[in-house]
Amino acid sequence: MQTFQIILKHGKEQSLKRFHPWIFSGAIKHLPAGVEEGDLVEVLDAARNFLAMGHYQIGSIAVRIVSFVKENIDETFWTRKIENAYRLRKEAGLAGSCTTNAYRLIHGEGDGIPGLIIDMYAGTAVMQMHTVAMYRLRETFCNALCRVMGDVLVAVYDKSEGTLPFKAGLNPENGFIFGKSTGLVALENDLKFKTDLEKGQKTGFFVDQRENRALVERYSNGRSVLNMFCYTGGFSFYALRGKAALVHSVDSSERAIELTRENVALNYPDDSRHEAFASDAFRFMEHAAGKYDMIILDPPAFAKHLNVLQNALKGYRRLNSKAFDIIKPGGILFTFSCSQVVSREMFRTAIFSAAAHSGRNVRILHQLEQPADHPVSIYHPEGEYLKGLAMYVE
Numbered sequence: 513m514q515t516f517q518i519i520l521k522h523g524k525e526q527s528l529k530r531f532h533p534w535i536f537s538g539a540i541k542h543l544p545a546g547v548e549e550g551d552l553v554e555v556l557d558a559a560r561n562f563l564a565m566g567h568y569q570i571g572s573i574a575v576r577i578v579s580f581v582k583e584n585i586d587e588t589f590w591t592r593k594i595e596n597a598y599r600l601r602k603e604a605g606l607a608g609s610c611t612t613n614a615y616r617l618i619h620g621e622g623d624g625i626p627g628l629i630i631d632m633y634a635g636t637a638v639m640q641m642h643t644v645a646m647y648r649l650r651e652t653f654c655n656a657l658c659r660v661m662g663d664v665l666v667a668v669y670d671k672s673e674g675t676l677p678f679k680a681g682l683n684p685e686n687g688f689i690f691g692k693s694t695g696l697v698a699l700e701n702d703l704k705f706k707t708d709l710e711k712g713q714k715t716g717f718f719v720d721q722r723e724n725r726a727l728v729e730r731y732s733n734g735r736s737v738l739n740m741f742c743y744t745g746g747f748s749f750y751a752l753r754g755k756a757a758l759v760h761s762v763d764s765s766e767r768a769i770e771l772t773r774e775n776v777a778l779n780y781p782d783d784s785r786h787e788a789f790a791s792d793a794f795r796f797m798e799h800a801a802g803k804y805d806m807i808i809l810d811p812p813a814f815a816k817h818l819n820v821l822q823n824a825l826k827g828y829r830r831l832n833s834k835a836f837d838i839i840k841p842g843g844i845l846f847t848f849s850c851s852q853v854v855s856r857e858m859f860r861t862a863i864f865s866a867a868a869h870s871g872r873n874v875r876i877l878h879q880l881e882q883p884a885d886h887p888v889s890i891y892h893p894e895g896e897y898l899k900g901l902a903m904y905v906e
């Protein structure tokens with residue numbers, strides 16, 4: 513396959529020298545004739561010195577870097593990356609664990625494979641490709657997964673229908689590209705949950721909250737818990753195991769509520785401590801004053817782009833104000849943001865404003881983040897997206 517050369521404008525090589533893996537379109541002096549979205553390119557500085565190799569794409573991020581040395585980008589190269597990622601998950605106590613078989617195997621730039629997400633559920637790999645280049649490589653990744661994971665790998669499911677650039681005209685279809693698994697039940701810290709590959713959001717479950725859910729369990733004893741934005745009920749079955757007095761799960765999606773009920777029943781059949789409600793968050797909280805002494809707020813990303821940042825911050829302020837208003841004295845509020853463009857500091861400032869507005873005495877118990885299977889390259893701070901606070905509210 514042909515490797516094109518992209519030449520940068522003078523001075524635009526600085527971020528690459530600091531190993532940042534993105535090149536913005538404005539930094540490019542010269543695009544080679546014939547280069548197409550998804551093609552492999554060599555990136556050169558204005559004096560034609562080699563800088564890095566990456567994949568070209570149309571849009572504001574024009575190149576995603578895959579290597580800072582000149583080398584063959586072939587199946588061996590990708591297999592090595594998958595091997596490294598798998599080793600890291602073993603070292604983090606996830607791959608091979610008897611109590612958890614749901615984890616993220618590939619976290620895009622955090623694993624040196626920009627544009628690719630792979631989550632593992634009981635031996636089934638769910639792949640999400642976000643770039644044309646990664647989509648073209650899906651067979652390569654499938655082979656690499658088979659080679660690296662051997663018998664541990666049951667199936668590979670491609671779930672890129674909603675994640676690829678629409679304009680690329682690839683018309684991807686979700687489906688198995690290796691093996692098959694049905695009625696998938698995965699384990700997280702010994703709790704069971706169903707994964708709906710076809711209809712579920714993202715890759716089917718939010719594996720990034722594993723450690724924060726365990727923390728919720730630790731504080732749940734005797735508490736009345738509101739799990740707002742519950743999706744498949746992750747925080748709820750942990751709270752039940754933590755001996756909560758009652759757990760109410762709320763999500764605006766009927767399908768999510770159905771999944772929550774199924775998951776709670778898998779772990780705690782006929783447990784009258786749990787109830788699930790399909791409702792809008794604000795509407796539900798209107799009638800929830802003084803009912804709960806633990807509230808979990810894990811909303812969807814309020815800001816996917818910088819231009820809506822101010823609105824997102826307002827949204828976090830409003831939502832958390834409501835929670836501070838209704839939580840019982842001595843309550844614990846777990847609050848999260850998964851918006852990549854909202855920094856830890858901005859989020860904390862929004863929570864600070866909400867707390868000040870309520871006039872309650874609020875203390876931070878824990879600063880929360882994404883777990884080790886969602887690693888952040890130190891050169892790519894944008895990879896840090898999940899942030900949260902656990903607070904004691906008097």
Ligand code: SAH
Pocket residue numbers: 717718721740741742743744745746747762763764765768791792793794810811812
């Ligand atoms: N806490 C979940 C993940 C939450 S994802 C977990 O641990 O897995 C965000 C969820 O918020 C989605 O399920 C979505 O349906 C729900 N949601 C979005 N807008 C909402 C609203 N206005 N009120 C209630 N739920 C909402």
